[in-house]
Structure formats: structure tokens, C-alpha cells
Amino acid sequence: MDNSENRARPIELSSNSISVIVKQQDRNLLAATSDASLSQERRIYRPIVPLISMLPMKKQGETKASQPYQLLFTRNWIAAEQALVQENTAKAEASAQAAEAIDMSHPPNQIYFTRTELLSQADKDQATWHYVLTDEELHLLHKIVMAEAEGEPYEGKVAVANVVLNRLRSANYPDTIKEVIYQKSQFSPVQNGRMDRVTPNEDSIRAVTEALHGRKEVSDDTYYFLALSLATDLTVAHTKSKSKEIGNHTFYK
Numbered sequence: 101m102d103n104s105e106n107r108a109r110p111i112e113l114s115s116n117s118i119s120v121i122v123k124q125q126d127r128n129l130l131a132a133t134s135d136a137s138l139s140q141e142r143r144i145y146r147p148i149v150p151l152i153s154m155l156p157m158k159k160q161g162e163t164k165a166s167q168p169y170q171l172l173f174t175r176n177w178i179a180a181e182q183a184l185v186q187e188n189t190a191k192a193e194a195s196a197q198a199a200e201a202i203d204m205s206h207p208p209n210q211i212y213f214t215r216t217e218l219l220s221q222a223d224k225d226q227a228t229w230h231y232v233l234t235d236e237e238l239h240l241l242h243k244i245v246m247a248e249a250e251g252e253p254y255e256g257k258v259a260v261a262n263v264v265l266n267r268l269r270s271a272n273y274p275d276t277i278k279e280v281i282y283q284k285s286q287f288s289p290v291q292n293g294r295m296d297r298v299t300p301n302e303d304s305i306r307a308v309t310e311a312l313h314g315r316k317e318v319s320d321d322t323y324y325f326l327a328l329s330l331a332t333d334l335t336v337a338h339t340k341s342k343s344k345e346i347g348n349h350t351f352y353k
Contacts, residue, residue, distance in 0.1 A: 220314030237277040242300035247289035256346040261311035324352040
């Protein structure tokens with residue numbers, strides 16, 4: 101008589117189960133595990149994904165399945181879980197400590213960039229280049245935000261600062277904040293003289309500080325904004341993709 105029918109045969113489970121192949125000898129080995137060998141170990145039984153062990157077939161093409169529990173040796177398993185928790189906790193604590201060490205009420209004297217984004221001070225170790233901010237440029241940032249967004253929501257003030265810093269990062273614009281702000285025909289308050297007349301208020305100063313620390317109200321690839329109700333040149337609106345609307349300003353990238 102051919103005994104092949106008495107050996108376990110693999111089957112493919114339906115999509116509602118996990119397709120596994122478990123031979124009968126694996127089941128027997130699990131059942132035969134000596135309690136003495138586990139005397140120094142804590143043991144738990146816990147169902148994981150369904151494990152199908154095949155009992156001898158009754159007839160060709162028929163199976164009888166059982167769903168055993170897998171034996172876990174918890175010493176190693178718990179140690180691995182604890183190590184992962186400790187690693188994640190250490191990372192979170194380090195990040196929190198770095199944030200606490202940064203005085204968010206004062207502007208940084210250096211800002212950090214990758215090729216595609218401005219980084220927060222806490223992430224400066226990821227930077228590919230940095231920019232040293234002068235007192236003059238800080239004052240110019242305060243003034244351009246005040247001149248462009250005096251009556252705008254606070255988020256809109258941050259967004260104007262974001263646009264200036266995005267241009268500073270981009271290879272398509274000048275290499276200093278002063279040159280970005282004074283680039284010909286870019287910011288209307290520079291052209292009409294309002295830039296020289298305004299005195300930055302507290303919100304404008306704070307918005308610039310937060311932007312320099314990495315707060316973003318628009319994405320890093322946003323380079324333009326318009327007050328559509330006032331603009332006389334709508335080229336940007338017709339040729340660029342809208343990024344966001346904040347107050348009376350529409351931002352584009």
C-alpha cells in the first residue's frame with residue numbers, strides 16, 4: 101500500500117487566511133517539547149496568525165485541520181520588545197530636550213537648509229548648507245512682512261516670511277535675504293516705497309522669528325503670492341499653481 105496519502109500535504113488557503121505550509125512532523129515536534137527543558141523559562145501561549153497543521157488525510161483530496169497555539173519563549177521576546185520601547189523613548193526624549201534648548205522667543209543667528217527645504221533648529225544636523233543671518237537682514241524681514249501683510253492673519257505673516265526664505269534657498273533667486281527682497285519688480289512695497297515707511301509691529305516680528313525657527317504656513321516650493329483684488333499684473337496667477345489662500349493673499353508655486 102502506498103503510504104504517501106498518510107503524509108501531510110501542503111494546501112493553499114483562501115484569501116481570508118494566510119497561506120502556510122506546516123508539515124506533520126513540525127506539529128509532533130512542538131507537542132513533544134519537554135517541560136524540563138523549559139523549567140528556567142517563563143512560557144506563554146498566545147494565538148498569532150492561524151497556523152494550520154495537517155492531520156493524516158482521510159481520503160484523497162480531503163483534509164482535517166486544527167488551529168494550534170504557538171509556544172513563545174518570553175524571555176527573548178520580552179527583551180526585544182523592551183529594547184524597542186527604550187530606543188523609541190530615548191529618541192523622543194532627545195528630541196524634546198533639543199527643542200527645549202532652543203529659545204523660540206529669539207531669532208536664530210543661523211538658518212539651515214537642505215536642497216529642498218528649510219530645517220528647524222532641532223534638525224540642523226540634517227542640513228546640507230546654512231546661512232548666517234545679519235541684524236540688517238533680520239530687520240528687512242520684519243519690514244517686508246509688515247509692509248506686505250500688516251492687515252493679514254498671523255498665519256499670512258508667517259507665510260510671507262516663508263516665501264522670502266524659500267527664495268533664499270532656491271537656486272533661481274539671489275543668494276542673500278537683502279538681494280531677494282530688493283530684487284527688481286518682485287515685492288510691491290519695495291517699488292512703491294511702503295517698505296521704507298512701515299515700522300514692524302509685534303506680530304510681524306514674532307512671525308519672522310517663528311518662520312526662521314522652521315514654522316511653515318506654505319510649502320517649501322511656494323515662491324509667489326498676490327492680493328488678487330489689488331494686483332495689476334496677474335501673470336503669476338495665470339502661469340503658476342495655486343498653493344494656498346490665507347486672508348487676502350493667494351500663494352503660488
